[in-house]
Amino acid sequence: EAGVTQFPSHSVIEKGQTVTLRCDPISGHDNLYWYRRVMGKEIKFLLHFVKESKQDESGMPNNRFLAERTGGTYSTLKVQPAELEDSGVYFCASSRQGRAEAFFGQGTRLTVV
Amino acid sequence: LAKTTQPISMDSYEGQEVNITCSHNNIATNDYITWYQQFPSQGPRFIIQGYKTKVTNEVASLFIPADRKSSTLSLPRVSLSDTAVYYCLVGNYGGSQGNLIFGKGTKLSVKP
Numbered sequence: 001e002a003g004v005t006q007f008p009s010h011s012v013i014e015k016g017q018t019v020t021l022r023c024d025p026i027s028g029h030d031n032l033y034w035y036r037r038v039m040g041k042e043i044k045f046l047l048h049f050v051k052e053s054k055q056d057e058s059g060m061p062n063n064r065f066l067a068e069r070t071g072g073t074y075s076t077l078k079v080q081p082a083e084l085e086d087s088g089v090y091f092c093a094s095s096r097q098g099r100a101e102a103f104f105g106q107g108t109r110l111t112v113v
Numbered sequence: 114l115a116k117t118t119q120p121i122s123m124d125s126y127e128g129q130e131v132n133i134t135c136s137h138n139n140i141a142t143n144d145y146i147t148w149y150q151q152f153p154s155q156g157p158r159f160i161i162q163g164y165k166t167k168v169t170n171e172v173a174s175l176f177i178p179a180d181r182k183s184s185t186l187s188l189p190r191v192s193l194s195d196t197a198v199y200y201c202l203v204g205n206y207g208g209s210q211g212n213l214i215f216g217k218g219t220k221l222s223v224k225p
Contacts, residue, residue, distance in 0.1 A: 004156070
């Protein structure tokens, strides 16, 4: 069974540019989560999809961040325009409905310069 | 969600048993206790979950006293590859509720 995959693994962009991160969850996992770790800080929850619906987006920092999960399969997280403080590692995780074990991807390291 | 407190770091030697204790005084009735492991440059990996008493799997054991205000993750005979950060999480992670709250974790260093 393939794990959670994230693309790209690393992205370096200039302040003001747009970046789109992609997450492919494990097949059959209805739950999809986005997290991020800013340098030196704890891993923070961003949002949670159940299939294509946003269940909880309380962790999204501001309206420069837009997450989508069309069709309830893969998800994208767009940052537009990117700011320096958006630098960090963005993790995606998925889980089956009713199951607590979440499977994480390797993360996308975003560097905004 | 209940706040957790764990040691910032621990050192151990290969072959020893390592016990990492987590405090969660405000745990709610519906909350489960879950532990994740994270290696550098990787995403967290689920280790074990429990509600009360003792849970054991092929990787670790989880001891939870009757009052559930703390829990202890036990790693038998650690090896160098067990060097990682270990996170204790408390919450109701079943059903549609799923946002995991990560604390600072415990950085375990295993030495030869």
